[in-house]
Amino acid sequence: MFKIAVISANGGIGRTTLTAHLASLLAKRSQSVLALDFDPNNLLSLHFGLPSTELDGLALRAVRGQLWQDAAFSNADGITFLPFGAPNENERLNFGRQISADPHWLSDQINKINLPAAAIALIDTPRLPSIYAQQAINAADLVLAVVAADASSYAKLSPLREVLKQSGKANDTFYVVNYADAARRLHNDIVTLMQHELGDRLLPYFVHHDEAVPESLAANSSLADYAPHGQATHDLQGLAGWLLTRIALKT
Amino acid sequence: MMSLPELLAWFARHLGVEDPRQLRLWILRLFVLPPTEARPQPQWLSKAMLRTSGVLVRELEIRQPQSAQEWLLRLFVLPSGISKAKKEATPWHLSRLVRTLLGGAYPHVRNVVFWLAWPLRKLYARFDRINFISAGSKLESVADVAFAQPMWLRYVMVSIAVVLFILVATTPLQWFEQLMFMALMWLMAMTIRRMPGNLPTLALTTFSLIATARYAFWRVTQTMDLGSPIEYFFGGGLLMAEIYTWIIMMLGYLQSAWPLQRKPVPLPADTSLWPTIDIYIPTYNEPLKVVKPTVFAACGMDWPKEKINIYILDDGRRAEFKEFAEAANVHYIARTENSHAKAGNLNHALKVTKGEFIAIFDCDHMPVRSFLQMTMGWFLRDEKCAMLQTPHHFFSPDPFERNLGTFRRVPNEGSLFYGLVQDGNDLWNSTFFCGSCAVIRRGPLEEVGGIATETVTEDAHTALKMHRRGYNTSYINIVQAAGLATESLSGHIGQRIRWARGMVQIFRTDNPLLGKGLSLYQRLCYTNAMLHFMNGLPRLVFLTAPLTYLFFEFHIINSGAYLLTLFVLPHIVQSTLANSRMQGRYRHSFWAEVYESVLAWYIALPTTIALINPKLGKFNVTAKGGLIEHEYFDWFISKPYMALVLLNFTGFVIGIMRLFSWNTFETATVVMNLLWTAHNLIMLGTAIAVASESRQKRISHRVPMxxxxxxxxxxxxxxxxxxxxxxxxxxxxxxxxxxxxxxxxxxxxxxxxxxxxxxxxxxxxxxxxxxxxxxxxxxxxxxxxxxxxxTFGRADAWLEWNKHTIQDRPLDSLIEVLAYGLRGYGHLFRNLADVIAARMAEQRIAPRSPTP
Incomplete structure (x- = not known):
C-alpha cells in the first residue's frame, strides 16, 4: 500500500477537505483508496457523512485493546474510510502516551490492513506540531504538505521543513497551494517567495479558492459531480493525476 | 470639360435610367426605350424581360438580383468556384450551364470532350500509382552521388550542364516541335511537382529557366524587327520591361533556392556569460496607448535584470511619455532636435547607452518573452555575427486583407519577404536589417558610423555597410514579435513608396554591385532586393502595352500570335509552377500581380526620380492604431486606376468590335490582345476592390488563441x-x-x-x-x-499564426483573383451610381416612375 500523509502547519487551510476530495477523485479513477482520519477532531468523517461524536474508529478500539479492523466503512464511491473514533478524554491521553512511545505505531497498524498492494492510503492529520501528524509522516511514502498563499503559511514554512527534514522525509515531501486566489494582492508575492524556497517541491497544481468545494459538501455530492467545470475540480484532477504518476514511478 | 460622374449622369439621363444604382436598368435601357406616357411599354416585353432575368437568376445561381457585383461575378465564375465544400458539385453546375447555352448540341459536345480527354484521364490514373515520395528520395540520392564527387568533376558536370542549357535555349524549332517541347516539359513538371523535397523544387526552377531562356532568346532575336520608329519605341519599352522581369525572376530563384531555416542556438547555462543588452523603442508621434504595450512586453523578456535596459527614444519630447517611463521603471531619452528622423534618434541613443547589444523594436512591435533567448545564442556562437533579424508579424489585417477579406487565408504582401526571401538571403549571408525586431552588435554598428543616414531606408543600408566590412548577419524565421499593420491603403502605399525610394537611393549611392567587401551572391541578393522595388514602371508598361495595338494598330512584337503563344505560354506556365512550388506557402499564384498592380502607379514615379536624383525625398512616418469608421471609397488613391480601367475598357470594346464588325483581319492577334487586356482589367479591378475601404469594427484587434x-x-x-x-x-x-x-x-x-x-x-x-x-x-x-x-508577450503567442493559410493551387488562385477583380467593378459601379444619383438629384431632374 502506498501511504500519503496530508499535513499542514496551519489550521483552516482546507487540509481535510483536500484529503476527502482527493480520495474521491482517486476512487473515481478506479483506485482502491483508504481514507484514514488520524485527527482526534474527526473532521474527515463529516465528508463521509458520519457524526464526529460517539464515533467508532481506530484510536478508540486501539486504546480499548479491541480489534479495530471492522471499524472501517465503505461508501458508495468505493472508498474505505477508517475514522479516528471518539475516545473519551482519558482514553485519548492514554492513546497519546501509547503512540508517543512507539513512533511507528501507525505504520505498523496500516501494514496489517488487508488491502491490495496497489491501494492508496490517504492520511488526514491535525496541524503540526502534533504527535498524530508525526506518526503519519513517519508512516508515509509521500508527504503532501498543504500551504496557503498567505503570510502565516509562509512564516511557518521553515519550521515545517525542519520537522520534515528531521523525520528524514524531506525528499518525499511535496507542497501544494490550497485556496489559491490570484485576485488577492499578496498571492503572487507569496507564491514567488515559496517557489524560490521550494523550487520543484512546490507542485504546479494550485488548488483554487472555489465556493463549489464547500457547496459540494453541503449538497452531499462529490466535487467532480457537483462542479465538473469548476477550477478547483480541474486543479484537484491535476493533482490526482500527478499523484498516480508519482506512485507508478515509485512502486 | 465635364467630369466623369457628370458625363455618366448625362448618359443616365439620356438613356432614361431612372435609378443609376440598378445595373439591370442600365442593361435594359441599352436595348429598350423607357416607357413614355403616350406609349406605355407593351405587356409582353416586360413579361419577357422578367422571364429572361428569372431564368438567368436561376441558372447563374444569383442570390441577390439587385447586386451588380454578383451578376458580373456569376457571368464568369460559378458559385462553387471558391468554397471548397461545394467543390464536388462544380462539374454538375458546369454541365447544366453548358447545356442551357448549347441546347440540343450539348450531348454531342459532351461526348467529343469526353473522348478528347481520354488520354489525359488515363495519364492521371497512372499518376496515382506512382509512389512520388520514394521517387523524390531516389532523386535526392542521385544528387547526393553527384555532390560527393571531387571538385574538378563537379566543375565538369556543371560545364556540361551549362553547354546543354545554352543549346536547349537557342535551338530554333518549328511551331509543331515547339508545341511538343512545351507539352513534354509541362508533363514532366506536373510529375515532378508531386515529389516532396527541395531538389524537385530546383528541378522545377530549372525547367522555368529553360522555358524563359528559350522565350527570351527567341524574343530578342526573332521579334524585334519592327516597322516604324514609334513601333520601335513602344516595342523597345515592352522588351525592356520584359527583360526586367526575367532578371528579377532569375535573381529571385537564386535568392530563395534553399532557405536556410536557421535554428536558435541555446545560451550557456551560466548567465554571467550572457551579454548586456539595450532595448530601443523609438517613437515620434505615435500615441502613448500604442507605445505602452510594447514597453510592457519588452519588460517581460526573459533576461537577467541587471543585464537589460529598456529605453524609450522619444523624438516627440512629450511629457506624458517621460512620466510613463518613470512609472514603468524604464529609461527615457529625448534629444533636442530631430535630424535624420528614426536613424538620428537611434544614433543619439547609441551615444548615451552602453550595452554590448542593441535590440530595436518599432514602438508598436510587441516582443514575446523568449525573443532574446531565441536570438542571442547566435551572437555567442559567431563572433562575426553583427545583426540578427526576425520576421515582422502583423496581427491586424493590412488594407489588402481587410478590404478583400483575405486575412489569415491568403498570405499577405509581407509574407513572402519574411517567410522566404530573408530566409533564402540567409544562405548567402545577405539577410538585411529591417528596422525592427532585430538585434545588432554595438561594435560593428559603431564601426560603420551608427545607423546609416544617407537614405530613407536606413536599415537595409546599415546592413549593407556591415556586410562590406566582412560581418555576418543571420535570420531566424520564428515570429518573436508582432504589431499592427498599416491602417489605410494610403498609409500602406506611403510606406511602400518610402521603401522603394530608399532602396533605389542605396542602389544609386552605394551600389551593391560595385565597391569592396561583398561576395558575388551578396551583391546579387542586394541587387535583387533593390531592383525589385523598380517594378512600378514595367508593371505600367504591361498594363498598357496591348492598347498600342488595339488603339493604333502598332505592331510592337514582330511575330504571329500563335507562335508568340507557343513561346510565351511555357514561360508563364513553368514560372507559375516553379513559383507556386517555391513560394506556395508565402504567396499564392497571381497575387504578386495584384500587389504590384496596386502599387505600380505610386512607386513608378518616386523610384524613377530617386534613380535620377537620389537626394530628393523625405521620411514619412506610417500612421497606426486608428480606426476606419465608415465604409468609403478612396477616390483619390484609385484615380490612376480609373484612368487605366477606362483605357483598357475602351481597348477591350475596340477589340470586340474588331472581331465582329470592323477591320476584321488579324483575328488571332486581336484575340491575344483582348485576353491580355482582360487580364489587365481583372488586376485593375482588384486594385479598385482594395481601394474600397471597408469599415473596421474594433479598435483593439483580436488574436485567436x-x-x-x-x-x-x-x-x-x-x-x-x-x-x-x-x-x-x-x-x-x-x-x-x-x-x-x-x-x-x-x-x-x-x-x-x-x-x-x-x-x-x-x-x-x-x-x-x-x-x-x-x-x-x-x-x-x-x-x-x-x-x-x-497574452501578446507569451512565448507561444505566434507559433501557429499561419495555421489557417491555404496552400497555393494556381488555378484556384487565378479564379480567386478573378472574383476579386469583378468584385472591384461591383464596388466601382455602386459607388459611381451613388455619385451619379446624387448629381442627378442636384440637377433637379424629376425621376420618371420606374417600370414595374
Whole structure:
C-alpha cells in the first residue's frame, strides 16, 4: 500500500477537505483508496457523512485493546474510510502516551490492513506540531504538505521543513497551494517567495479558492459531480493525476 | 470639360435610367426605350424581360438580383468556384450551364470532350500509382552521388550542364516541335511537382529557366524587327520591361533556392556569460496607448535584470511619455532636435547607452518573452555575427486583407519577404536589417558610423555597410514579435513608396554591385532586393502595352500570335509552377500581380526620380492604431486606376468590335490582345476592390488563441475555462457549462504566465452558446503590464499564426483573383451610381416612375 500523509502547519487551510476530495477523485479513477482520519477532531468523517461524536474508529478500539479492523466503512464511491473514533478524554491521553512511545505505531497498524498492494492510503492529520501528524509522516511514502498563499503559511514554512527534514522525509515531501486566489494582492508575492524556497517541491497544481468545494459538501455530492467545470475540480484532477504518476514511478 | 460622374449622369439621363444604382436598368435601357406616357411599354416585353432575368437568376445561381457585383461575378465564375465544400458539385453546375447555352448540341459536345480527354484521364490514373515520395528520395540520392564527387568533376558536370542549357535555349524549332517541347516539359513538371523535397523544387526552377531562356532568346532575336520608329519605341519599352522581369525572376530563384531555416542556438547555462543588452523603442508621434504595450512586453523578456535596459527614444519630447517611463521603471531619452528622423534618434541613443547589444523594436512591435533567448545564442556562437533579424508579424489585417477579406487565408504582401526571401538571403549571408525586431552588435554598428543616414531606408543600408566590412548577419524565421499593420491603403502605399525610394537611393549611392567587401551572391541578393522595388514602371508598361495595338494598330512584337503563344505560354506556365512550388506557402499564384498592380502607379514615379536624383525625398512616418469608421471609397488613391480601367475598357470594346464588325483581319492577334487586356482589367479591378475601404469594427484587434483561464464569479465559484481570442480590451472565453452570466456582471478573469497567475477585473459583454465575451475594466498599470505579458508577450503567442493559410493551387488562385477583380467593378459601379444619383438629384431632374 502506498501511504500519503496530508499535513499542514496551519489550521483552516482546507487540509481535510483536500484529503476527502482527493480520495474521491482517486476512487473515481478506479483506485482502491483508504481514507484514514488520524485527527482526534474527526473532521474527515463529516465528508463521509458520519457524526464526529460517539464515533467508532481506530484510536478508540486501539486504546480499548479491541480489534479495530471492522471499524472501517465503505461508501458508495468505493472508498474505505477508517475514522479516528471518539475516545473519551482519558482514553485519548492514554492513546497519546501509547503512540508517543512507539513512533511507528501507525505504520505498523496500516501494514496489517488487508488491502491490495496497489491501494492508496490517504492520511488526514491535525496541524503540526502534533504527535498524530508525526506518526503519519513517519508512516508515509509521500508527504503532501498543504500551504496557503498567505503570510502565516509562509512564516511557518521553515519550521515545517525542519520537522520534515528531521523525520528524514524531506525528499518525499511535496507542497501544494490550497485556496489559491490570484485576485488577492499578496498571492503572487507569496507564491514567488515559496517557489524560490521550494523550487520543484512546490507542485504546479494550485488548488483554487472555489465556493463549489464547500457547496459540494453541503449538497452531499462529490466535487467532480457537483462542479465538473469548476477550477478547483480541474486543479484537484491535476493533482490526482500527478499523484498516480508519482506512485507508478515509485512502486 | 465635364467630369466623369457628370458625363455618366448625362448618359443616365439620356438613356432614361431612372435609378443609376440598378445595373439591370442600365442593361435594359441599352436595348429598350423607357416607357413614355403616350406609349406605355407593351405587356409582353416586360413579361419577357422578367422571364429572361428569372431564368438567368436561376441558372447563374444569383442570390441577390439587385447586386451588380454578383451578376458580373456569376457571368464568369460559378458559385462553387471558391468554397471548397461545394467543390464536388462544380462539374454538375458546369454541365447544366453548358447545356442551357448549347441546347440540343450539348450531348454531342459532351461526348467529343469526353473522348478528347481520354488520354489525359488515363495519364492521371497512372499518376496515382506512382509512389512520388520514394521517387523524390531516389532523386535526392542521385544528387547526393553527384555532390560527393571531387571538385574538378563537379566543375565538369556543371560545364556540361551549362553547354546543354545554352543549346536547349537557342535551338530554333518549328511551331509543331515547339508545341511538343512545351507539352513534354509541362508533363514532366506536373510529375515532378508531386515529389516532396527541395531538389524537385530546383528541378522545377530549372525547367522555368529553360522555358524563359528559350522565350527570351527567341524574343530578342526573332521579334524585334519592327516597322516604324514609334513601333520601335513602344516595342523597345515592352522588351525592356520584359527583360526586367526575367532578371528579377532569375535573381529571385537564386535568392530563395534553399532557405536556410536557421535554428536558435541555446545560451550557456551560466548567465554571467550572457551579454548586456539595450532595448530601443523609438517613437515620434505615435500615441502613448500604442507605445505602452510594447514597453510592457519588452519588460517581460526573459533576461537577467541587471543585464537589460529598456529605453524609450522619444523624438516627440512629450511629457506624458517621460512620466510613463518613470512609472514603468524604464529609461527615457529625448534629444533636442530631430535630424535624420528614426536613424538620428537611434544614433543619439547609441551615444548615451552602453550595452554590448542593441535590440530595436518599432514602438508598436510587441516582443514575446523568449525573443532574446531565441536570438542571442547566435551572437555567442559567431563572433562575426553583427545583426540578427526576425520576421515582422502583423496581427491586424493590412488594407489588402481587410478590404478583400483575405486575412489569415491568403498570405499577405509581407509574407513572402519574411517567410522566404530573408530566409533564402540567409544562405548567402545577405539577410538585411529591417528596422525592427532585430538585434545588432554595438561594435560593428559603431564601426560603420551608427545607423546609416544617407537614405530613407536606413536599415537595409546599415546592413549593407556591415556586410562590406566582412560581418555576418543571420535570420531566424520564428515570429518573436508582432504589431499592427498599416491602417489605410494610403498609409500602406506611403510606406511602400518610402521603401522603394530608399532602396533605389542605396542602389544609386552605394551600389551593391560595385565597391569592396561583398561576395558575388551578396551583391546579387542586394541587387535583387533593390531592383525589385523598380517594378512600378514595367508593371505600367504591361498594363498598357496591348492598347498600342488595339488603339493604333502598332505592331510592337514582330511575330504571329500563335507562335508568340507557343513561346510565351511555357514561360508563364513553368514560372507559375516553379513559383507556386517555391513560394506556395508565402504567396499564392497571381497575387504578386495584384500587389504590384496596386502599387505600380505610386512607386513608378518616386523610384524613377530617386534613380535620377537620389537626394530628393523625405521620411514619412506610417500612421497606426486608428480606426476606419465608415465604409468609403478612396477616390483619390484609385484615380490612376480609373484612368487605366477606362483605357483598357475602351481597348477591350475596340477589340470586340474588331472581331465582329470592323477591320476584321488579324483575328488571332486581336484575340491575344483582348485576353491580355482582360487580364489587365481583372488586376485593375482588384486594385479598385482594395481601394474600397471597408469599415473596421474594433479598435483593439483580436488574436485567436487558446489559453487556459480561470473565471472567478462573484458568488465565490471559480470556473476553469479557456480563451478563444484576446485583445488589449477584452477576451472571448469558451465555457462548456450552461452557467448563468447576465450582461454587465462583474467577474475576475485570470491568466497564467509560466507558473504565475494574474487576475484582471472584467465585465460580461455578451454570451453566445458556449462563448462568453468579456471586457476589462479598471486595469491599473501593473494589470495592463501583466495582461500584455500574459497574452501578446507569451512565448507561444505566434507559433501557429499561419495555421489557417491555404496552400497555393494556381488555378484556384487565378479564379480567386478573378472574383476579386469583378468584385472591384461591383464596388466601382455602386459607388459611381451613388455619385451619379446624387448629381442627378442636384440637377433637379424629376425621376420618371420606374417600370414595374
Amino acid at each position: 487558446r489559453i487556459p483561464a480561470t473565471l472567478y464569479l462573484a458568488n465565490g465559484q471559480t470556473l476553469q475555462c479557456h480563451t478563444q481570442d484576446y485583445s488589449t480590451g477584452g477576451l472571448d472565453l469558451h465555457i462548456d457549462r450552461e452557467v448563468v452570466l447576465p450582461q454587465d456582471t462583474r467577474v475576475k478573469i485570470s491568466l497564467n504566465r509560466g507558473d504565475r497567475e494574474y487576475s484582471f477585473s472584467a465585465r460580461i459583454a455578451n454570451r453566445r452558446n458556449d462563448s462568453v465575451g468579456l471586457y476589462f475594466e479598471k486595469l491599473s498599470m501593473d494589470d495592463e503590464k501583466h495582461l500584455i505579458q500574459c
